Amino acid sequence: MASITEQFNVIISTYSTKLEHSSLRQDSPEYQELLLSTIKKLLNLRTSVFDKLALFSVNETIDDVSTTSIKFLAVDYYLGLLISRRQSNDSNVTQKQSMKLIYLKKSIESSVNFLTILQDYKILNPLIGEKLGYFKDRYEPQLSELYAQPKNDKDLSAAQLKREEKIKLFQRNKEIDAKLHHLESNLKNDDEDHDHDELLRELYLMRLEQFSLNTFNNIEQNLYECEMLSNFLKSTAHQNKSSSARIQKESSASDSTDFTDKLESINKPLIDKKGQVLRNFTLVDKRQQLQQKVRGYGQYGPTMSVEEFLDKEFEDGRVLQGGEEPEQAPDEENMAWQDKETYKAREWDEFKESHSKGSGNTMNRG
Template sequence: MMITAKEEDVSPDDAGSSDQTLTERYFAAISLVESSPGQCISLLDAIQKDIDALSLFSKNETMEDISTKSIPFLALEHFMAMALVNLPAGPGAMKKRKSNILQSLTLWGQFLERLEVLEVLTKEETKEYHDLLDEQQQHYRNDGDDNDRSNQVPLSATPNRDVKIARFKARQQRQKEIEQLKALRERRNRCGIAEEDEMDGYDQDSLDRSLAMAELYIHKGDALENWSQSMRELPMIEMMVKMEADRQHMDRHAGNPSDSSSNHPDRPPPPSGKGLQVTHITKDSTTGQLQFKRDEIRSKVFRPGWSQPTMTLEELGEREYQQAMEREERQKQAEANKKNEPRRYEDLVRDGMEDNAELVEASAKLDREWDDWKDANPRGSGNKMANRGDKNF
């Protein structure tokens, strides 16, 4: 559903309980996406019903027609999808996990479709959105066909590393922009500037709108990234669902170990899972007495003889990129610190730092100490063996 806001009809601040507005309820809900996804889903669902009841949005309008206070609500489907993906899946609950992922894919599709209509997506983002949509539709067409494994949708191609790096840098840039805008808003509030007056090129509404749009740009990048990751997870979830179904089918034919004693009293009790116990009997060579040694064969003895990977190639690449960024930051910091260290005056002139009085004074002290050391240690004074030995060699 494509929706935009009618600013003249109703404001988000007009809705909600006597204690909280609709906007306050929305931001309180999305703060629970990671810590309490189940509660977040129920709160967002109630907020969505209130938005529909208020007719807060209408079709066929542009981004300019949406009020500033209504822009955050455009990302409601994105946060609903994030909460669904973050729901914990216990043992034997892969079907529920698959259902949650499929719902999240649908919600991300609705979110990005709306942004495409509002012309918020870039050309590259639009192409990536349609590629993911085509892959999802192909999966729906192949879903349930277990006989022909060749028709199963493969794992999504790993996103290009350059694309991931560019998206990461763009997100960092947007985050810096958001911090600057928030700092400007706090400064306006401290100075008591009227809403219609400008500061640094922003009045209150344009500042709030720029901040809301910057956050929306971050959300669209996160939606594309998480949609792609969920598409790569889906085939693995389906494989686990099939394995669970096969295991349950085998249990039905072999009998349920949990109630085997009641239905089949003549059947031996199920294994305890503690592993086999083996007794070794040996004879002492000196005393001739028998020795008994009991060993336990652990149930997890059959393990690979090599170290298993602890992360995916994608996670390794992300870690290496983070380490490279940290090294670059440390190098820049070291260069900045070195630039402010005292050194020879001619080096200060070369670096254009001769106007820094404190640095010039510290450098002059360094020059005096160097001159004093040279006076105390004239050239060649350390050569104590100069007048010894055969001069012919």
């Protein structure tokens, strides 16, 4: 059976080579299957390190921890990174986003636990330790607790302070990179002037500090994503509630059978034989209400006959009456009519002879 150190190295190698920069999509079944198996292995290793073997104790300092055991303090750091990459394969978008929110919160919990362990051993960066003190609920931090918040819209001091803190963390990270490169070079050269165990110990502690800076950035990114997912789920829940209320309203309005899920019978008579009222009722002129709806907004079918409609139109004065009398058919045997038509034709001929074509409106052309 492989030792704890060998198991830890295999897990870290799997994360670095196959999960951190993978050619597979993070939501692919192959990636998630490998990720889940790696998380299970790391959880089992964590149980062995902290519970079964009890390599760490709350009563000891970092000087009491052996050099080979120091790297196991980063178990929760890697656990937070792995869990943040978990995704559900549920086809329902809302359910999938809900599970992602749960995974992110679990990742934040593991990340904060890693920072707390470093703080207990007094090897946590002071600026990060100060941030932990701002958390009201340490394992459920809020985005507003990471940095100082402005007092009002015109207050720019909080933004300036946030910028300065980010610059400090960035500069410290660069310093750690340079020191790690120097320590790794000395270990490879195996210089006799340096104690190998001391170099390795300093290297492990320096990596833990770098991990703590990365962890704070990861927590901030995860909180941003949690806020987006929470807003999405709230919006979806509100839309679903409004949609269901609208559908229920439409179905109740369009149900011609007057269906009700109440226990009373809606079709029982209004009064019994003794004259006692059996159910509530309202005296309304249903016919008049329907007629008003037809002439109002919305699409309602006709509720009157054609005769009633025409009577209503005549009553409202919408029907045009009167007009010119129909022209009588000409009587060719009537001599008076023939004389009239003859004179009319002669007058037209005389008019055409006295008015040549084009002599009308000359548009001021003379």
